[in-house]
Amino acid sequence: MRFGSTGESVRMALETVRTNKLRSGLTILGIVIGVLTVITISSIISGLNNNVQSWVDSLGSNVLWIYHMPVIGVQPTTEMLARKKMTYEDAMAMRDLPHVVASNAGVRHVNPIFQVGVIGVKYGTKKAQGTMLEGDTTSIADVSSLTFIQGRLFTQGEDDRAANVVVLGHDTAQKLFNNDNAIGKEVEIEGDLFTVIGVVDKQKQVFGGGDNPEDNKAIFPYRTFKKLHPEDKDLWLSVKYDDPKNRPLVEDELRELLRRRRNVKVWQPDNFEIFAPDSIARLWNQLTGGLAIFMVAVSSVGLMVGGVGVMNIMLVSVTERTREIGVRKALGATKRNILVQFTTEATTLCAIGGVIGIIGGAIITLLIRLVISALPATMSATWAIIGFTVSLAIGLVFGIYPAWKAATLDPIEALRYE
Template identity: 65%
Template sequence: MSISDSRESVRMAFETLRSNKLRSGLTILGVVIGVATVITISSLINGVNNRVEALARSFGTNVFWCFRFPVIGVRPTTEMLARKQLTFDDAEAMRTLPHVVAVNPALQYANYDLNLGNVAVKYKGRKIQHTILEGDSPTVNITNDFDLIAGRMFNEADDFRRSNVTVLGYDAAKQLFDNENPINKEVEIDGDIFTVIGVLDKQKQLFGGGKNPQDNKAIFPLSTFRKIHPEQKDVWITVKYDDPKNASIVEEELRTLLRERRRVRVEKDDDFAIFSPDSITRLWGQITAGLVIFMFAVSSVGLMVGGVGVMNIMLVSVTERTREIGVRKAIGATRRKVLVQFTVEAIALCALGGVIGVILGALLTLAIRYGIDFPASMSAFWTVIAFIVSCGIGLVFGIYPAWKAANLDPIEALRYE
């Protein structure tokens, strides 16, 4: 079939649309809904995937976390909660491993069930509640990718002297000082006076809007934290290693070290957990697998309905144009040409539905992104796939009407009234 014939088929398809606007619109409605569903849901998944990856990167690069039980994607059991805690000696031993660059043992004082702090921070009559207190070693500058908007992090000297200094989270500093420079100002925390030496930038969170509890935080040198809260002994260890290609080696070395130090028998499972920022992305990947299945299920219904509608209108079109088909065959049109003509018409109908669906999906994505501040981002891959599938629906459901038109007897077709 020539290019001119193909253009003529497309033109006739749109003529059919124009002559039967309401019927044609209802026909491709299922395709529009199916494509728009794919675009919208894939945009939500893609947007949140990007946010999850950014969140994981914000926790640091080339790092492992060690704790007495897993905290990502697992609800701690009674056995996990009863495990003995990691120690500062464990952290010291980790520093001797060959690929380890830095180790940061940390402590926190917070309400873990609510993910909030238990302390109020005060400054000249202003107060912020539920502040999380955290103690870190000076190596936190290496292990954690903290961004400061003012001041500095504490150093070895601050830790050695157990200095009463603190670095505040973004929300804590904003609420206490507003537009005032917080550096070198004194705040009251747990009945003691501390000098503010730095302010952290806002921490990334999965969904926009609302307050992030991690922005309401006060960080101290580890020795200072142990001075004000000596009862806190649940050590969280962050290990920074040299190169991503050594990740599996470092993880195995950490596991071997901790099993030896904690005297775990060979036949027993680990009584500790080692995980990384990749654990977050893997957990989200498992969740999105279900969302992708849901997307296919919902969009398939719309596309199938659209396909049946296209078959219906094409059958009607074949009936209405029986005499025209007879004339074309009488003047030399082959079965192949008639078959291709009606197939192209069906594909053109569905392609139009696909284009409208893509536009509708894009508008919904923009509405979600800017209307409710949800991280939606269109995926070029799924946009192309949705459009190709919509055209494929036209091919699959248009082939029978096209076959029926191609096999009409020209004499009988010319007699048709």
């Protein structure tokens, strides 16, 4: 095997690891920690991103939300809080727009301490606590793509006459009826009786584990809800439109309609907000962008420490093998041969650290998936490749100087070295 060949250099690196296990292990520990950090944090971010995207998709396609103030990524100002609320008539007017398929006016009951209503739903001796009360039009099924496991949604006739009917969330029905049929049963809510006509399937949530508040609710026809809580006027409007390519046009039409209905002057800014589920995804990506910067910063420290350690052990190796280098040069090895050999040894050491870090990150990712259901970690092949490539680069950068020092040794002086 010729001097300075890759195979010989790798063999020498592995020999160094075998003969100095503890020293080599401590040397590449920084590389291992840096790569392991990258793999672990990127796996958590990737898993959460997948969950958020899946949840956003479940909110409905081709959907726009309209509210009197921004609620995603913005701290409402006093002016925003004082704005006129959206109205039921606004939602009805939106249905006449050319590209609008359906529009819904939704409202939820909030108790005096500004938390979701802690209401109890009773059936016989059983009771579901902390149930959310919600009123919607019949378009809620079209806008939100509700899936029923029992029964149906209320009809327009039931809404018009404010019938005492209710659709229960999955967890609410489970607490009251277990797996029994809930259709036709009468439940007591705030002192009145309501006939159960449907049960909604479980809703997706961003983070796994724990109870989803969206599964513990009672959905009433809009006018039925207004009988229970006429004081609640904080409406949330949602619109489903026909084609994704028409979104800019639909937004413009909605904006023009609402500015006219809300008497907004030409020179005044909108006193309402139009946004879509992808606004949540964009906000989340901004948050995870900061976490990614933190990941790079933490892993960089480990990789730099590992790089210094590699340089240190390679300098020691050059000193220990000075006489050997002299013999090699005397037998015909060139500066380039020696330079390639020691650079490859340093890179091989870092590659070993990178592989160990990737394996460790994979094990931690698996443990997170098994132990913490709320953090659905998903290992990213891209980040594994990046981690391994960076470890090789660290070996190359920090191995250059020791390799250059070995390559420039005078062969006569090296042969005399004891």
